[in-house]
Amino acid sequence: MEFQQRLSRRTLRFAIGTALCLATSFALDLPIPVVAPVFAVFLLATQNRPMSFKTGVAFALVVALTTGTGLLLVPVLRYYPAAGVLLIGLALFLAFRYGLRGGNNLVATFLVAGLTMISAAGTADFQLAMTVVGALVKGLLLAVLMLALTHWLFPEPMNARPEPAARNAQGDPASRIALRAALVVMPAWLLAMSDPAGYMPIIMKSVSLGRQSCGTTARGAARELLGSTLTGGLLAIAFWFSLRFFVHLWMFFLWMLLFGLLVGRKLYRISPTRYSPGFWLNSLVTMIILLGQSVEDSAAGKDVYRAFAVRMGLFVAVTVYACLMLQIFEYRRRVQ
Structure with a gap:
């Protein structure tokens, strides 16, 4: 009974925190407003304790390191593109391997997102x-x-035990998985170099896929990666048409709260399914990215449905590539 109450409390935290972050981000008109709720989803799903001082300092250092490194690599990408691409690939590999070898996965995710998004944007326009x-x-x-x-x-209850640490991949397996995750992210980043403003959601999706691929086997790749992408698209469609009944910021918050509760129940196994928590986490991330971009398209007077179809097609293409990459690495491992 106590364990069930703890899971219910975590579901409430997850749903309310995500909904508040989404509504606040759009209310304040933050640049790239989907960034905050996506980070909130990862934070709320993985942190069952308030952030400690040590973790806060680590995040501050990551912000400085990411922004500084991303901006420093912009001149290299402009004047020495081949070397710049290799440096970004190496940085992605090291970031993913850091997370796999026991480092903070949130720090690794933020490093990957920052390096790819800042460097891609900087090659087009420093502003x-x-x-x-x-x-x-x-x-x-x-x-x-x-x-x-x-x-x-x-x-959290005072007597609640901390979650067991995830098992770390060491040595060659960690390096192989990190290389695979880096190769999952790279094509979307290269595509975004041609139009950073238009393809920024693709980078965010590829970062989510890279993170998800670290804990996914080749056998379940299609169900986990492609299934979560399609589920996220369906959730975004349902959310969009629900929101059209009454367009208001408070309804935006309330609908997000409802969808967050539905996904949170499956994420924390209150309503068990055959899909993993990672499946539902990445489904919600995909929904937020697609939905946020549709809201921005609508505000800008664009054709929302055409833009959604194009973006969803790109999401599926990136996901199919990620599944293929997992299969290739699995085949090479068996051959060796």
Whole structure:
């Protein structure tokens, strides 16, 4: 009974924190408003305690390292593109391997997102790169604030045991998985170099796929990766048509709260399914990215349905490529 109450409390924290972050991000008109709720989803799903001082300092250092490295690599990408691409690939590999070898997965995710988004934006326009830097910093700060707020509203019981640490991949397996994840992210980043503003959601999706591929086997790749992408698309469609009944910021918050509760129940196994928690986590991330971009398209007067179809097609293409990459690495491992 106590364990069930703890899961229910975590579901409430997850749903309310995500909904508040999404509504606040759009209400404040933050640059790239989907960044904050995406970070909030990862934070709320993985942190069952308020962020410690050590973790806060680590995140501050990551912000400085990511923004500094991303901006420093912009001149290299402009004047020495081949060397720049290799450096970005190496940085992605090291970031994923850091997470696999026992490092903070949130730090690794933020490093990957920052390196790809800032460097891609900087090659087109330095001002756009500064906008991305602002979006990442503000988004992370808002997500951390919502984490603290939801833990204050729904604290963990004092006698609750901490979650067991995830088993770390060491040596060659960690390097192989990190290389695979880096190769999953690279094509979307290269595509975004041609139009960073238009393809920024593709980078965010590829970062999510890279993170998800670290814990997915080749046998379940199609179900986990492609299934979560399609489920996220269906959730985004359902959310969009639900929102059309009454378009208001409070309804945006309330619908997000409802969808967050539905996904949270499956994420925390209150309503068990045959799909893993990672499946539902990445389904919600995909929904937020697609939905946020559709809201921005509508505000800009664009054809929302055509833009959604194109974006969904790109999401599926990136996901199919990720599944193929997992199969190739699995085949090479068996041959060796």
